[in-house]
Amino acid sequence: MIVPFDLPTYVIAAAGVGAAYVVFGITAFGAALFTVPLLSHFFPLQFVLPMAVLLDVAAALALGTRFSREADKSELKLMVPASLIGAVLGVTLLVNLPRATTVGALGVFLVAYGAYTLRQGTDVSAVGRGWAPVAGLAGGALGTLFGIGAPPYAIYLSRRKSDILAYRATLSNMVLFSVSIRALVFLVSGLMLADRFIGFAMLVPFALAGLWAGIRLQRRISRAATLRLVSALLLLIGASLIYRALG
Numbered sequence: 001m002i003v004p005f006d007l008p009t010y011v012i013a014a015a016g017v018g019a020a021y022v023v024f025g026i027t028a029f030g031a032a033l034f035t036v037p038l039l040s041h042f043f044p045l046q047f048v049l050p051m052a053v054l055l056d057v058a059a060a061l062a063l064g065t066r067f068s069r070e071a072d073k074s075e076l077k078l079m080v081p082a083s084l085i086g087a088v089l090g091v092t093l094l095v096n097l098p099r100a101t102t103v104g105a106l107g108v109f110l111v112a113y114g115a116y117t118l119r120q121g122t123d124v125s126a127v128g129r130g131w132a133p134v135a136g137l138a139g140g141a142l143g144t145l146f147g148i149g150a151p152p153y154a155i156y157l158s159r160r161k162s163d164i165l166a167y168r169a170t171l172s173n174m175v176l177f178s179v180s181i182r183a184l185v186f187l188v189s190g191l192m193l194a195d196r197f198i199g200f201a202m203l204v205p206f207a208l209a210g211l212w213a214g215i216r217l218q219r220r221i222s223r224a225a226t227l228r229l230v231s232a233l234l235l236l237i238g239a240s241l242i243y244r245a246l247g
Contacts (some may be wrong), residue, residue, distance in 0.1 A: 004199045009042050017055065017203045018210040023230060024059050025214015025220060028172035029150035030230060031207070032056060036147035037110065037237040041244070044096070045102055047196060049147040050186045054099055054200040055207045056179040063172060070169035075160065078129065079136035079153065080177050086140025087185045089180075094143075094145050095189070104245030106146045110238030113151055143182045147244040150175050152181045 004012060021033035032052050039048040094102070135156035143149025155173045161167035186192050 003196045003202075004043070004047070005202065010202065013039060013042070013203060014206045018206040020061055021055075021207045021210030022214040022217065024056075025063075025211045025216075026218050027230075028063065028168055029154060029175050031059065032147045032150075033110070033230070033234060034237070035104065037241055039102060040106070040241070045147075046191060047199075049094070049134050049144070050183075050191045050196040051199045051203070052147045052195075053143075053179055053182045053186060054196065056175070056205060057183050057206055058200075058204050059211050060153045060172070060176040060179055062208055063176075063215075069214070070165050071173045072161070072166060072170045075129070075132055075157070075170055076177065078132035078154075079139075079174055080181075081134030082133040083140035083143075083149070083174075083178050084181050086137040086142075087144045087181050088140075090141035090144030090146075091189050091191070093141075095191075097145075100245045102145070103241055106148075107166060107241030107243075107245060109142070109146065110234045111242065112238075114231045114234030116236060118228065118235075127156065129160070131156055139178060140181065143178055144185055149178045149182065153178070198218075 016038040017031075020031040020038075023034065035052050035055065036045075036048055037053070097105075135152045135223055138148040138152040142152065144193040150171070154171055157167050157174075159173050162169060183192075
């Protein structure tokens with residue numbers, strides 16, 4: 001059996017994955033915002049992204065359908081098909097783009113998204129349902145290209161759902177659909193190799209432990225405070241990836 005990690009890298013990866021899934025447990029998305037940039041410092045994205053999506057699938061299934069009754073199915077019906085199209089587009093770009101350009105683009109995306117969420121207030125203007133396919137397409141493409149598909153869904157739904165329970169329910173279901181589609185696309189495209197499954201098996205216990213901790217913390221930490229912290233970390237991670245790409 002080929003072990004993809006040496007011990008120091010495994011310790012760093014396990015700690016990072018555990019912390020990332022604390023965020024997932026609190027917000028119902030966001031783990032890949034940390035796991036993908038962290039692991040991409042040690043491995044190619046073609047290795048990191050399939051392994052990260054396996055972790056997301058496991059976490060999404062563990063989180064389960066506890067919020068399904070409150071989810072807005074009409075939003076999901078518009079977003080899911082567009083997400084599938086975007087996922088196919090993203091994996092096509094993944095196997096053709098040069099590594100430095102891809103990592104640099106990921107860094108720019110993280111900095112832009114982090115700056116956007118830091119500046120965004122609690123009161124946001126509503127948008128029409130016509131933006132649902134756009135959010136689905138963007139999320140699907142970013143998911144397979146960067147391993148980060150949830151932000152477009154979260155941005156769209158935050159401007160559609162004023163009720164926090166309906167927002168969280170619809171988002172968590174969309175994340176489950178999205179990561180499942182992404183896993184299928186990676187499998188069909190031949191990127192789900194044995195070393196990805198081995199890496200997943202080594203890291204999933206830490207992901208599930210972090211998820212459990214995040215769920216317990218969910219009711220104790222305000223959503224606004226959590227998102228501000230996430231935004232600041234995104235800026236730092238994105239800047240480090242841009243620096244690495246330029247170097």
